[in-house]
Amino acid sequence: MTRTTQTNTRVLDIVSLYPKDMNIYGDTGNVKTVELRARLYGYEPRIHAYNVGDAWPEQVDLVLGGGGQDKGQAVISDDLFARADTLRQLAADGVPMLLICGLYQLFGEYFETHEGQRLPGIHVLGVHTVGQDTRMIGNLVEKTEQCGAIVGYENHSGQTIVHDDGTQPWARVENEGTGNNGSDFTEGARKYNVIGTYMHGSVLPKNPQLSDFLIRTAAEHRYGTFEPTSTAEQKVQLDKLNALAQAAFDVASTRPR
Template sequence: MSSIADSEIARNQTERVAGPTAEAITKPAATAAEPRVLDIVSLYPRDMNIYGDSGNVLTVRRRAELYGYAPVIHHYNQGDAWPERVDMILGGGGQDQGQGTITDDLFRRSDDLHALADAGCPMLLICGMYQLFGNYFQTAEGTRLPGIGVLNVTTVGQPHRMIGNLVDHTDEFGDVVGYENHSGQTFLHGDGTRPWGVVDEDGTGNNGTDHTEGARRNAVIGTYLHGSVLPKNPRVADYLIRIAAQNRYGAFDPRPSAEATRELSRLDDLAARAAKVAASRPR
């Protein structure tokens, strides 16, 4: 599940972390001389961070910096104070136990998350977090965990897991490559929620039957793609950054230095190579 791009990007990144306290206070619109802050929330990284999903946070942070922004990462876990400003949400996957652990706190933040989704805040939700942003997740044993309903989807666990490399054909981003590993079958129910993309093979994607993968509503993306997905798919990372910047500052205005431009080109080349390798691998 790791790749050339994942390891290379991670080696070049040192995370900038701000606790969700005073550092999260909303800042006025930046002038040319002020840092253009983007407040990014990593949801429940203590319980929902498997299969390399933390690489999505690192990728967004690094690319935002190269574009001339000042990303601040708020690692939000149960019981933490909610940041006063949120420009982007990133959530990873977790085991059933991890999902059960965070459910109460997730419902405590449901109104905040619904308001952000309705306002067009960009969100990337992987696997278990994708399921909990739906209406419910029912385990294979029959235990039903309610979701917060940002996405109009339902998920039911099954004994058989869907595991393997996957190419998601999307209209907006072209082919998105990643690795799925889930037992939940997710079904979409319309009302503003649509598939993120489609897959070619039976037994893959949201449920293994209708060839859909992921879900979209406004700027919210839910998907089963681990990998992590953003290092190999920089167009998706750039979309999240662009929408966050537009929402906060009125426009996406990248200001990379000459050195940053070269680094972005290098990372894009690595991502293209890694995506090509991943797409060619057997299930």
């Protein structure tokens, strides 16, 4: 895929990956948040909702994928493999991606359900997941190297192990949350600019620093730089959004599991 270098073009092409089947915990909120914040920074976000069988966009600057039930993962599996080479190339080229729960698992090596069915992954992230009978659920605060403290809501039964192949844990669990597996205090995984996480919520409305990391990385990848051109009115709107996000962060981070 050809990188655009013209700085007079302010479009950011954002793929919402499988919103029909992988969006059971409000993960569309992540798409809405990125769309709004990118616009307030002076960019033109162009959202491509990609579902099974759809044509793939010609330009991709950011990929956002959500969670789903085991049956949803099975529905998209064949189509995901048909797009695997493209997604692996985008990842290796530095395109940012945020993958929540079910798609985090399928971007790994495999996901084995608690009934024993093994769904192969597309090997973007060096992780594997095995389903358990007990669900790991509740508010979670984690500390990331890139974006500081992040708060979200985990709801999963898969235990994920991060391998040492260039993939690193995305975060460390800061409170009584479970994270990847409940034993090594890690949560999520990152390789290149691909972030996999169990953080629902949706996560981005409460964590604008993560939204801005994704937007900035997408703009830098496409145009070479991130150059906000916010008007005075847009800056006021951003300040209001950030204040609301902080209030939501404070409530969620102190609410018991």
